[in-house]
Amino acid sequence: MVHTGDGKGKSTAAFGLAVRAWNQGWDVGVFQFVKSAKWRIGEQTVLERLGQLHAETGEGGPVEWHKMGAGWSWSRKEGSEADHATEAAEGWAEVKRRIGEERHDLYVLDEFTYPMEWGWVDVDDVVSTLRDRPGRQYVVVTGRRAHPALVEAADLVTEMTKVKHQMDRGQKGQRGIEW
């Protein structure tokens, strides 16, 4: 699945899918391919809380949330000065490994269109990995300007189009709505 376009709701809808998947008992992995996405903290808090509920009570499914910035949580390189391109490539390599192992039921690759656009990950590798993934694994990719090859390979593509946004009129982002 691909959520693209310049409008709001790409990540929010992917997050909604993740919560719905949790409710079905699915194993959810979220991978944020953006550095310090402050406004995604609310989503992270809630999904991790749901994952904790799963661990405590067996409700729903397990949740992992990984994000770029000072190294991915699975690598934990101390004082890493890795540049964004390297970090994004490492993130994709890990996602690819997990897809090969059928580690999760749903993967949210948030803002993953950008490392694809900037050449930080190989588009053909992404498309063939996703297209040939084993078993029953679902992947949702968010971000503007999804690569045509990704759109071509996807089963479901939604474009979120900005019709109107109050920030165009000079209002600031609002707590609870924007982040």
Next chain:
Amino acid sequence: MVHTGDGKGKSTAAFGLAVRAWNQGWDVGVFQFVKSAKWRIGEQTVLERLGQLHAETGEGGPVEWHKMGAGWSWSRKEGSEADHATEAAEGWAEVKRRIGEERHDLYVLDEFTYPMEWGWVDVDDVVSTLRDRPGRQYVVVTGRRAHPALVEAADLVTEMTKVKHQMDRGQKGQRGIEW
């Protein structure tokens, strides 16, 4: 806010907003203006569970989820044979009352474009009620073909456009993804 268009993600993104609002400690009211929306049950389960968490631990905010079909939960008319139009009008009357009382911080009026389209609620009444709402209350309306007057009054309008959907190729909806 209005989520409209023929694509996926209108309700899912509104649901994501509701979960984010919960995390901020907001009072969330969801009003489903569709009868027996089977595939929204997952969202309802999760949001109500979050509301229960709030009651138990003080985390997040309170949540109410109301839906049409055999009477709204606040009215509980036994054996009601009310037609959909009447029920939708009653739903809107209640939402309007609550907005007047500043009862919730976020209102999700799910699929509310349809009762507006079908003349079951008065468009001018909806627009003026939303435009003149007191205090700091947020409202998100979902559904296709949002009325131009609603779009005009809204601060943020996103159109979800279907670029591609596997159901067009004859696949059935998938548990966890479609509902």
